[in-house]
Each structure stands twice: as C-alpha cells, then as structure tokens.
Amino acid sequence: MLVKPPLILLSGPAGFGEWFELINPSVIGALTLKTITLNPKSGNKPPRMAEGRDYVINRIGLENPGVTKFLGMLDDLRRLKTKIIASLGGDSIDEYEKIAKIVKPYVKNFDAIEFNFSCPNVEKGGLSIIGDLEGWRRIIKTIRSILSDSFLIAKLGIEGIFIEEATKFLVESGWNGVTLINTVRGLHFDGDKMILGGLSGPILKPIALRAVYEVKNKFPDIFIIASGGIYNFEDAKEFLRVGANAIGVGSALFKDPEIVEEIGKKLLEVIHKND
C-alpha cells in the first residue's frame, strides 16, 4: 500500500474525518476510521477520558453506529480527500467473521481494512480477542479467505501474546500489515474516581519503538504502521529508523492538530528530496 506521505490518522481519535476542517488532507496519507462492530455500540458510561503527566487514558467503549449504518455513510466518506482504511472489530470471534462477510461487497471503498484485535472478547470473560489464541489463529485465516483481495492490517496490543509471535501467525496467514501498538491497559486516579482504560500518549513511545524494531527485524516485508507517542517529526524519524512503513498519530491530535500537519509536511519534504 502506498501511503504518501506515510502519515496515518489513527482509528479512534481521528473519528470519521472531522479533523480535516483543521488539517489539510493533502499532508495526510490515510485516515483509519473509528472501529465498527456488527451491532451499534453506545460506549461506556462517563467519565471516558483523563490525562496524567505523560499519558492519556480512555475508556470510550468502541462507541460506533454499527456496520449497517456505517455502510450507509460511504458516500460521505468517499468525499474525504485522503486514503481510507476501515477499522473493524467485534465482541466475539464469530462477530469478526460476520462483519468481514458483510463488508466484503464494499471493500473497493477502502484502501485497506484494519482489524482491531484488542476488542474485549465478551464470550470469553472480557479479555481481548487475541487472548483466545486458538480462536484468533482460526479467525485470521477465515478473514483472509473472505477478504481475499483486500490489503489486510491487524492492530495489535502488547498484551496476551508477544507481538512478534502474533505477527508470525499473520504473515503465515497472508496478512499484509500490522499497526503497532494499540493502547496498553492502565489505571488512573482522577481525585477519588478510578478510571480503568487504555493508555496512549508519550508514555507508549519506547514500548512502541521496541515493538516495531522487533517485528521489522523478523518480518522485513510486512507493512508496519507505527502507533504510540508520536508527537513531532523527531519522534516520527525514530520510528522510520527502526522500520516503520507509516507513522500513525492519534492522541497527538488532542494536543495540536497543527503539529500533525507539520509532521505530514516534513515527511513530504523528505520524499521529494529522495525523488
């Protein structure tokens, strides 16, 4: 997949393209849409987000309109002037198969399809889908066979399985890319209130760098979208140095959408210099 510049707005914080009122889409290579599930989800009860010294914690709970309504939004999404990556998830292994089949006739609308494998597996006690390794290995093969022509990306967290091992199974099943890494489970005190959610922000950067480094060393051909604590061009360069094929930004949008635009512009300059 050619992403030019190699900068992707990540699923979740990037919404459905709302940021393009503030960010010029020509400096963004692609947008990964919010994760869509089989049925609509109203998400978790508030509070849903807080911040600490060097992290943001969120527990949005995958609020999304569900796949049927989502497919009705395609005309609007096509008008966004950048490449579009759909993000799909589910409450169970079964739901991943069902949503892949439902989306199949529409795949031409997307430049790639990312599967979010950090969703809680409701049928198996709420740990992530990848926690049921047997089931997960089965479903990645099934998804590959259903969406045989799509550029398939797996979004992976660092919990449940070593990220290199997960990537090995994906490579064996013919997947094209990985997004490294998803948020990491955390707990934050907001006064007396305890918030259990996923951590993002600068605190993730060294963890994400290591993940990209390890995966690239073992699987040099897989397309890697780096995600975790990228807040400026210097951060982006470090991720490119360890083998990222594209840079993902999420929480940095909450700090300054202009900086995200800056990263895109500088990445374009580098491309032009090398042309």
Place this chain on the structure above:
Amino acid sequence: MEKLFLSISQKIQVNANTWVITFNETLKFYPGQFIMIETPKLVRKPFVLGRWDKRLSISVQVKGEGTKWMVEKASHLKCHGPLGKPFDMNQGKGLFISSPTCLTLANILKENFDVDIIIGSRTPLLLKIPYETVIGDKKFLKLLKSLTGYDWYLISGSVEMEKVVYKTLKGKKLYFSLEEFMGCGIGACKSCAVETKNGIKHVCTDGPIFEGDELCW
C-alpha cells in the same frame, strides 16, 4: 470552526481562583459556544466564549498546571473553534445562575437575550460587577428558593451546584451548561459522553447546554 491564534490583551483576577482573559482579536460566535485551548498539558481544554469590556474573552478557573500556565505565563493561545451548539432562547425572560467561571458568558447572554444574572461565589469577588452576587452556600440556597417570575433558567457551575439548583427549581424550564473531559471538541473522539434520557450524547456536539429534564440526575 477554524484554527485560532489569540493574543492576550488582559488578565483580570475575579476571585481566589478565577480569572478573566481578554483577547485582542475578534471572532464570530454564538452564546454557549466554546474554544479548545492548548496548554503545556497533553489535551486541549474547552473554554466558553464570552465578552469582557467589549472584547472577546474567556473565564478561567485555575484547577491545575494548564490553567495556572494560562493565567501566569501565557501571552498567546493556540486554539480551535468556535465549537458546540449555540444556546438559542428568544422566548420570555430568563435568569442565568452562574459561578464566577462564567462571568464572560453572562455578558454575552446579556447582549443577546432578555436575561437577569446572578453570580454565586464561595469566596468574595475581588472586583465590582454589574450583577447581583451571592457569597456562600447558605445565602445561595436561600436565594434559589425565593426565585419566581422567570420563563427559563440557565445554570452554569460545579456539578454539586447544578444538582442543588435542579433539585430546588425542578418543574421550571431549566438548562444546564455541562463540563466533561474532552479530547477533541469536534465530535471525533467521543470522550465527552453524557448520559441522558434519550441515550448517550456528547457535550461537544450536542451541548454544552442541555435541558435539565433530559439529563439523568
């Protein structure tokens, strides 16, 4: 909505922890709308737009590192906005009940609507304002119980204060300006959820002002 770079004209202390910041620039906005402001922290924060000495302004309650930086050090602010649904109430006479953190909103409401203003503060104000001011919780509650003759009420303050007002004035046409942690302010991240009788809504796009009877108290 646009990217904004606002230069600070004045910082005026209102009470122990609240300030008014005025800007040199102008901006077209409607009552109730807000901007997201960048501070040294990781996430921009929402501030309701208002007026002070005829200037574009916001009120800032110092709560942590970011707001402290705004009142002590900042000379310019990077932000985006205006955001949120405008408050549109052109029927009858209203009353705006607010903590000092919405003094600048009070001024813009006064420009647009037939509205009286009451400012309730826990600590004495450090400057004279042209509105009725009530200092202390007991006096505030006594005043609330005596209120009659308004067609609508808009309330902006702490969660505790808003709960007290809802309980005391229940049955009247009440509107509340809500605060919830926001990531983006533009409807993308879905962090500023609020539970209503009509399901989950978002403070940034459905609010920040909601009808009292719609909320789950």
